[in-house]
Amino acid sequence: MAQAILQRIAAGDRAAVQECLDKYGGLVWSIARKMLRSNEDAEDIVQEIFVDIWKNAERYDDTQSSETTFVAMIARRRLIDRIRFMNRRISADSIEDVTTEPFTRSDENMQLCVEAKEAAAAMKNLRPEQRQVLYLSIVQGLSHQEISDATGMPLGTVKTHARRGILQAREALGLGNLQDTKEASV
């Protein structure tokens, strides 16, 4: 089996850096643009994300997750920090744009990687409110309060949907067990 790109990067293979950018550059760029909604901010942060990826390449464990998920996880960690630092507030104009979520749209041309397809399938099994809250928080980078403002849901309800939604998604993706955490499925 071919060595993963990140393992080759950790081993000092310079060619793997270009391969990593070819494979994951668009992905990281897209995640950043979605969460920050600004190309200028995205440019700054994507550069930082890739520095994180080079530095954390040796941590990658192919028994724990796919390389794609690992890269997305590093990207999200940096993006969440940035959003918190920016103390961003979403404008009223953009609320309609961000509330259109992709999990239920029937776009035949939507090409998803295996991990994304599994996640999309897991999301379809959630209640619509849970799905919406997770989409707004994870894909669009909105805070509890912003989601509450955007959807009209009370803050506590937003938190509950996020918690139950991610617990169920985690179980559906085979990453954890609901019973372990004694979470009610209501």
Add this chain to the structure above:
Amino acid sequence: MNENTEEIRLDLLIKQAVYGLTEAEQEQLDDLDIQHLNKHDESFARTAAAIALVGVDQKDAMPAALRSKILADAYELYDAREKPKNAEYEVENNSAVFTPAAAARRPFWDWFGWAVAAAAVIVLGINLYTTRLKPNEIVKVQTPTPSPEQVLKPEQMREQLIASASDLMRVNVGAGNMKDMQPSGDVVWSNAKQTGYLRLTGLPKNDPGKQTYQLWIVAENQDPKTPVDGGVFNVNSDGEVVIPIDPKVKALNPKAFAVTIEKPGGVPVSKQEKVAALGKVETPKAPQA
């Protein structure tokens, strides 16, 4: 761990994955993991990452200029790992302190010095152990002789390059776009050795806490908008300074050398708004008919 503590930990893990934690919350989670010997749980972070992939637009392509910057960053890190001895460079007697920009931006490699120190301690330990077993053996201790690299000053290294490089290029350097700065000097550069020295007089002192000088090489193999980073340096007194040029990536057939003023630590790509000094390579004029 009791049920209540587990609930708190679960809440924190979910919040961390979905929205991020405040510093206090992160400390609380770390404490809980330490107290209860939990391995840090990344399952929620991985779940959130997988969900984030659903929103990815496969047609989205990273801008080419950004890709170039990221590649340059990666090669800097590789270079730092391969050439740790060059990570920090001090010039004592000519009043300039040179620090490659990468050194300020690569805390990841900081462990290297500690690793070297640890290795030295182990070697010393082995040495002490073996000498203890052989008490009658006479051990001659020689005072370590510093290597030439440690002793030579930048102006001496410059002279050495001039004497040894068969492909030496010399470029006159003058003022850039800043009216109040009129430096003059030159650059000597060897394409084969990929090294060179900038010698300047008239470059004002800078406040390292506010800004730094950064050297750039406009090279044949690089987009002129993103020249090769040659390192950052500070000037702390008047007079002539000699700055070693430390290209972060290969700089083939330089077309120009520039010194810009940047924020402390330097920048990966300069906007070239404040050019303190500039030297263009003169192309030979075609013979007149």
